[in-house]
Amino acid sequence: MTDTPSTSIRPPASGAPRAAYAAAPDLPDILPPARVRRGFAGFAFRHPSMAIGLVILAAMMFIAVFAPLLGTVDPTALAPIKRMRSPGAEFWFGSDAYGRDIYSRVLYGARISLIVGFAVALIASFTGLVIGLVSGYVRVLDGFIMRIMDGMMSIPPILLAVALMALTRASVENVIMAIALAEVPRVSRLVRGVVLTLREQPYVEAAIAAGTSTPMVIMRHILPNTIAPLTVQATYICGSAMIIESILSFIGAGTPPIIPSWGNIMADGRTLWQVKPFIILFPAIFLSLTVLAINLLGDGLRDALDPRMAKRI
Amino acid sequence: MFGYILRRILSTIPVMVFVALFVFSLLYIAPGDPAAVIAGDQASPEDVEKIRKSLGLDRPFLVRFTEWSGQILSGDLGTSMFTGLPVTELIGQRIEPTVSLMIVTLILAVLIAVPIGVIAAWKAGTWIDRLIMGFAVFGFSVPVFVVGYLLAYIFALELDWLPVQGYTPIAKGLWPWFENLILPSIALGLVYIALIARITRATMLEVLSQDYIRTARAKGLGQRPILFLHALKNAAVPIVTVIGIGVALLIGGAVVTESVFAIPGLGRLTIDAIVRRDYPLIQGIVLVFSFVYVLVNLVVDVIYTMLDPRIRY
Numbered sequence: 001m002t003d004t005p006s007t008s009i010r011p012p013a014s015g016a017p018r019a020a021y022a023a024a025p026d027l028p029d030i031l032p033p034a035r036v037r038r039g040f041a042g043f044a045f046r047h048p049s050m051a052i053g054l055v056i057l058a059a060m061m062f063i064a065v066f067a068p069l070l071g072t073v074d075p076t077a078l079a080p081i082k083r084m085r086s087p088g089a090e091f092w093f094g095s096d097a098y099g100r101d102i103y104s105r106v107l108y109g110a111r112i113s114l115i116v117g118f119a120v121a122l123i124a125s126f127t128g129l130v131i132g133l134v135s136g137y138v139r140v141l142d143g144f145i146m147r148i149m150d151g152m153m154s155i156p157p158i159l160l161a162v163a164l165m166a167l168t169r170a171s172v173e174n175v176i177m178a179i180a181l182a183e184v185p186r187v188s189r190l191v192r193g194v195v196l197t198l199r200e201q202p203y204v205e206a207a208i209a210a211g212t213s214t215p216m217v218i219m220r221h222i223l224p225n226t227i228a229p230l231t232v233q234a235t236y237i238c239g240s241a242m243i244i245e246s247i248l249s250f251i252g253a254g255t256p257p258i259i260p261s262w263g264n265i266m267a268d269g270r271t272l273w274q275v276k277p278f279i280i281l282f283p284a285i286f287l288s289l290t291v292l293a294i295n296l297l298g299d300g301l302r303d304a305l306d307p308r309m310a311k312r313i
Numbered sequence: 314m315f316g317y318i319l320r321r322i323l324s325t326i327p328v329m330v331f332v333a334l335f336v337f338s339l340l341y342i343a344p345g346d347p348a349a350v351i352a353g354d355q356a357s358p359e360d361v362e363k364i365r366k367s368l369g370l371d372r373p374f375l376v377r378f379t380e381w382s383g384q385i386l387s388g389d390l391g392t393s394m395f396t397g398l399p400v401t402e403l404i405g406q407r408i409e410p411t412v413s414l415m416i417v418t419l420i421l422a423v424l425i426a427v428p429i430g431v432i433a434a435w436k437a438g439t440w441i442d443r444l445i446m447g448f449a450v451f452g453f454s455v456p457v458f459v460v461g462y463l464l465a466y467i468f469a470l471e472l473d474w475l476p477v478q479g480y481t482p483i484a485k486g487l488w489p490w491f492e493n494l495i496l497p498s499i500a501l502g503l504v505y506i507a508l509i510a511r512i513t514r515a516t517m518l519e520v521l522s523q524d525y526i527r528t529a530r531a532k533g534l535g536q537r538p539i540l541f542l543h544a545l546k547n548a549a550v551p552i553v554t555v556i557g558i559g560v561a562l563l564i565g566g567a568v569v570t571e572s573v574f575a576i577p578g579l580g581r582l583t584i585d586a587i588v589r590r591d592y593p594l595i596q597g598i599v600l601v602f603s604f605v606y607v608l609v610n611l612v613v614d615v616i617y618t619m620l621d622p623r624i625r626y
Contacts, residue, residue, distance in 0.1 A: 147327050147328065147331060148331060150327075150328045150331070151327075151328050151330075151331030151332050151334075151335060152331075152335065154328055154329075154332055154603050154606055154607045154610075155332060155335070155336075155599060155602075155603045155606075156561040156562075156564040156565045156602060156603070156606060157561065157565060158564075158565025158566070158568065158569075159564060159565055159568070159583075159598075159599055159602055159603075160599075162568070162583065162587060163336070163339055163595060163599055164339070165587075166586075166587045166590065166595060167339060167342070239453070239454065243454075243456050246456050247456060247457070247458070247565075247569050250456075250458055250569060250572075251568065251569060251572060251584050251587075252584065252587075252588060253584075253587055266458070266459070273462050273465075273466070274466075274470060274477075277462070277466055280459070280462055284455075284456070284459040284462075287456065287459075288451075288454050288455045288456070288459065289454075291453070291454040291455075292450060292451065292454035295450050295453050295454055296450065299450070
């Protein structure tokens, strides 16, 4: 966009009368006012990747909620005679080694993956927030808490989740707890870092000098400023939790095999992948699309909420 | 310099102690009685009690932890409950494929990720940048085993260029060894490449806006020496940090990749140990992996001081 006075005379974009500019040829071209698009169309125009993410995620949530109405059958119904059918009119995505309809299993699987993703994001962010606030504000405990977090962080997350799952019974709740626990140290570190910088801010100092009580300082001045980075982090955790769930189920340490989660469907197709690759293909596409949508959303949120962080990563 | 390295090494001790305590207590509180599992269904309560005594499972927590720590420090990780072999021996048998896979992946990933990250930063905002960053988001969104099956299906089954599965020890020749590792390391490396490429691009963008880059350009230096000599050198610290942190992804991913490509490494051992609830083996594997991870990050910290002489702790 050039604002320099141009000597060439171009007709304005909107049909203004010729005489209007012929009279003053030395004036710069006046651009018509930018058309501000409102609503979702405008949002999609400004943040295309975020809009794509939102649309895909909304579609997945729709599928999860209305799975019974989308031409599905009982996802656990066995039909040994019709096993390992290729995708066709009867089985849109084919059938697995037990004759279960993969289309129905994939659609119902959206429920498990979304629940696991959102629950882990919520639990890990909340727990991490509390630990991070305490660690950043109560200096006596900081060293101790951070050594524990360092220790937990030095166990690779998937391995930690796998070890936790080895202790407990396979259930969706336990999978959620195991993945959340593995994610907590990273969130605590993030929140602690933000709290430590905020503590030194003049307005916090002013609040303390004015006699604001500690809980009030935390609630009114510290907490609101941790929300933006925490939201971004929670989005990424949501995506990675879905991937970890599928990995846990895939290696047989996740949700119970009877539950149609995307990881379980792929685990069922593991031994047959060379002859019936579609058993893995369809849940893989759904899982990857969902995680992709969440990551696009996370990138968009990060750029919108924290321009400084956007430059760094 | 040596003082710093020594202090850095000492600082890993509390972390390792915590990891040991964590791993030990995890399996201490584990539900399910290993003594009963070993005794089998036909055993009488007296037999179970006898086995429990012989395994030392009836003594208090701290006694067992101290004893166990002492054993570990002397290089004894205990005896596998299932096979009756020493854990160190089992891990020793399986370590070569895993180490091979991780080293090949690491080298391959860095060789791919750093250049494409640099190119993305150089061509920031163009379609090349978008393509590379799109690929990075994709890499974050697809589970490692899906990439594995996809690669194996295309390059091994359909095109028949590379072996489908398996592992050849390096002693049997360099090419057969490498040939088997190409597909697994690309599959395992995808997330890692995405991570490193993103950080490389972000840091390079920041460095490229510095005054000394403008000076280098002003004195007539070509694009390539500016990018790879001046800029990359100054962007090295965050990149090396992320390479170190990302090793956690490699460890977690290796467990899954080995199962996809039927590589007889530590990952497969982990899955077997979990299925059989072989506690000493699980403890040993988690400890070894965590130790490797802590060690890698220790090396990374030492490399900092070489990359950037300004860093002094």
